[in-house]
Amino acid sequence: MLTAILLTIWAIICIFDILGPTVIMGFRPLIAGTGAGIIVGDVNLGMAIGATMELAALGVYTYGGATIPDFQTGAIIGTALAAAGTGDLGAKSAVGLTIGIPAAVLLASLDPIGRFLPTFWIHRADGYAAEGNSGGVTLMHWTAFIPWALVRAVPTFLAALAGSTDSVKSLQDSIPAWFTDGMGLVGAILPAVGFAMLLKIMPVGRYWYMLLIGFVLFAYLKVPLLGIALFGLAVAFLFETLRPRAAVGGMAPRSGEAT
Amino acid sequence: METTNAPTARLERRDLLASFWRYFWSFQISWNYERMQALGFAYAMEPVLRKLFPNDADYEAALERHLVFFNTNPVVGAPLIIGSAIAMEEAGAPASAEGVKIALMGPLAGVGDTIIWALYNSIIFTIGAQLALQRNILGPIFVVVMVAVPYTVVRYWQFMWAYGQGRALATSLATGALERITEGATILGLIVIGGFIPSIVRIVTLADYKGTVPVLKPGGGTQDVTNTVAVQTQLDAILPFMLPVLLTAFIYWLLKRYNLNPLWAIVIVFAVGIVLGGLHWFAPALPSPPAS
Numbered sequence: 288m289l290t291a292i293l294l295t296i297w298a299i300i301c302i303f304d305i306l307g308p309t310v311i312m313g314f315r316p317l318i319a320g321t322g323a324g325i326i327v328g329d330v331n332l333g334m335a336i337g338a339t340m341e342l343a344a345l346g347v348y349t350y351g352g353a354t355i356p357d358f359q360t361g362a363i364i365g366t367a368l369a370a371a372g373t374g375d376l377g378a379k380s381a382v383g384l385t386i387g388i389p390a391a392v393l394l395a396s397l398d399p400i401g402r403f404l405p406t407f408w409i410h411r412a413d414g415y416a417a418e419g420n421s422g423g424v425t426l427m428h429w430t431a432f433i434p435w436a437l438v439r440a441v442p443t444f445l446a447a448l449a450g451s452t453d454s455v456k457s458l459q460d461s462i463p464a465w466f467t468d469g470m471g472l473v474g475a476i477l478p479a480v481g482f483a484m485l486l487k488i489m490p491v492g493r494y495w496y497m498l499l500i501g502f503v504l505f506a507y508l509k510v511p512l513l514g515i516a517l518f519g520l521a522v523a524f525l526f527e528t529l530r531p532r533a534a535v536g537g538m539a540p541r542s543g544e545a546t
Numbered sequence: 547m548e549t550t551n552a553p554t555a556r557l558e559r560r561d562l563l564a565s566f567w568r569y570f571w572s573f574q575i576s577w578n579y580e581r582m583q584a585l586g587f588a589y590a591m592e593p594v595l596r597k598l599f600p601n602d603a604d605y606e607a608a609l610e611r612h613l614v615f616f617n618t619n620p621v622v623g624a625p626l627i628i629g630s631a632i633a634m635e636e637a638g639a640p641a642s643a644e645g646v647k648i649a650l651m652g653p654l655a656g657v658g659d660t661i662i663w664a665l666y667n668s669i670i671f672t673i674g675a676q677l678a679l680q681r682n683i684l685g686p687i688f689v690v691v692m693v694a695v696p697y698t699v700v701r702y703w704q705f706m707w708a709y710g711q712g713r714a715l716a717t718s719l720a721t722g723a724l725e726r727i728t729e730g731a732t733i734l735g736l737i738v739i740g741g742f743i744p745s746i747v748r749i750v751t752l753a754d755y756k757g758t759v760p761v762l763k764p765g766g767g768t769q770d771v772t773n774t775v776a777v778q779t780q781l782d783a784i785l786p787f788m789l790p791v792l793l794t795a796f797i798y799w800l801l802k803r804y805n806l807n808p809l810w811a812i813v814i815v816f817a818v819g820i821v822l823g824g825l826h827w828f829a830p831a832l833p834s835p836p837a838s
Binding site: 303305306307308309310311312315317318321330331334335337338339341342345346347348354355356388389392395399402403404405406408409412413416417418419421424425427428429431432435465466468469470471472473474475476477478479480482483484485486487488489490491494495497498499500501502503504505506507510512513515516518519520522523524526527530 | 570571572573574575576577578579580581584585586588589592596602605606609610613620621656660663664665667668669671672673674675676678679681683685686689690693694697698726729730731732733734735736737738739740741742743744745746747748749786787790791793794797798800801802808809811812813815816819820821822823824825826828829830831
């Protein structure tokens with residue numbers, strides 16, 4: 288029970304952090320899972336589940352405002368339930384991922400509720416603003432966080448309570464091996480959705496060849512990601528430095544753009 | 547357009563800090579579909595507006611003015627726009643404050659989402675997750691340090707810089723600086739995504755086909771020899787990381803051509819991944835070769 292309450296508080300801290308101070312990025316599964324691991328007394332388990340889910344989630348955190356799988360709750364629930372399972376770290380984290388990733392996808396359906404309900408709060412705030420009531424505006428601002436918190440706190444609390452019984456053991460036994468393998472593939476290919484989402488809002492038609500540069504650097508030259516980012520930074524600066532000169536001076540702007 | 551009674555009160559550092567900390571701690575906690583960050587913006591502006599408009603009617607009008615739709619990147623964008631809006635309200639130019647909000651929120655959301663959300667975060671979280679998978683607690687710690695320190699510095703700096711720029715900000719951004727920053731961020735973004743796709747999306751096929759070919763026997767005549775050929779080896783010979791590229795391109799096409807909801811794309815990938823992975827036709831990586 289105490290564990291369930293602590294996990295619920297952690298879930299609220301995580302979502303508050305990303306909406307406000309943004310100093311721990313608790314809504315990302317790596318951090319949410321590690322915190323949950325500390326609470327259930329198995330940091331390595333929380334890190335393993337959080338990190339695996341993090342690599343699956345990379346790319347979906349690309350722009351604000353969109354509803355995406357709730358990997359925060361998925362990592363916390365997955366860690367809480369896996370801690371009640373049996374076996375070594377690998378077996379336990381497989382259980383955590385098998386529960387956590389589908390939970391994250393399913394719980395995405397609750398997120399819009401948390402984003403919709405504060406609409407009522409802002410209409411009350413309109414009234415307080417018209418009266419010049421700053422206390423009322425402040426109250427509306429802070430309490431509008433309640434729906435955001437509840438859609439994550441309630442599932443976390445319920446799942447954590449369920450995890451303190453031995454239902455996890457029977458669940459663990461009932462998960463077939465093919466499902467665990469399938470989940471492994473899902474985690475490895477989910478980032479493709481995130482990158483596709485990001486590409487959709489970028490001018491790919493105009494700058495498609497920039498994608499090739501990054502691809503060649505990694506696929507053929509084996510440059511690590513940080514190296515690719517630094518190279519990209521240099522190209523971006525070079526591009527922006529050369530561009531006006533080519534446009535103003537009229538010195539073969541086409542070739543300048545194509546290189 | 548400008549009010550006839552420009553504020554006489556001058557803002558002090560503590561007024562700016564009061565606004566900054568309100569933004570810092572709670573900017574998006576009242577985010578909603580209808581007006582998104584509007585209430586957070588008004589809440590951050592409130593202490594400054596109270597100081598500038600001792601007259602209740604002016605104060606009420608100012609609060610309502612900043613309760614309109616607003617949405618941008620909360621880390622890169624929002625502090626800059628709040629700082630700028632404060633400077634313009636202090637200068638008695640509320641119409642400019644509204645103008646700067648409308649003009650900058652879209653472009654800065656693009657810059658912030660690309661540079662901070664998509665690129666910077668993806669890089670530090672990849673490093674952090676890889677350390678964490680080796681049971682190294684420095685993984686999550688690294689991420690928290692690399693978020694907490696630079697984000698806070700960048701947010702504070704933007705806020706104070708934009709306030710100091712005042713009306714000059716609108717002029718300097720109007721000379722095309724913003725378009726150049728956006729374009730540079732786009733170029734950097736596409737290069738990094740080009741590297742992300744093969745390095746982070748992991749899929750190989752475990753399928754193979756058996757080809758039977760007649761081979762000449764030393765003593766004459768032929769003998770049928772059956773070779774097992776792994777499809778993945780053939781694909782790698784054509785283009786390394788072909789499957790991650792094709793998969794991402796296919797999802798991109800679905801999103802772009804049919805305007806598919808991203809959540810549906812996730813559900814589809816989820817279902818297809820379970821089936822293909824469960825059947826062992828595809829896997830994240832080839833199984834390690836048996837020791838021989």
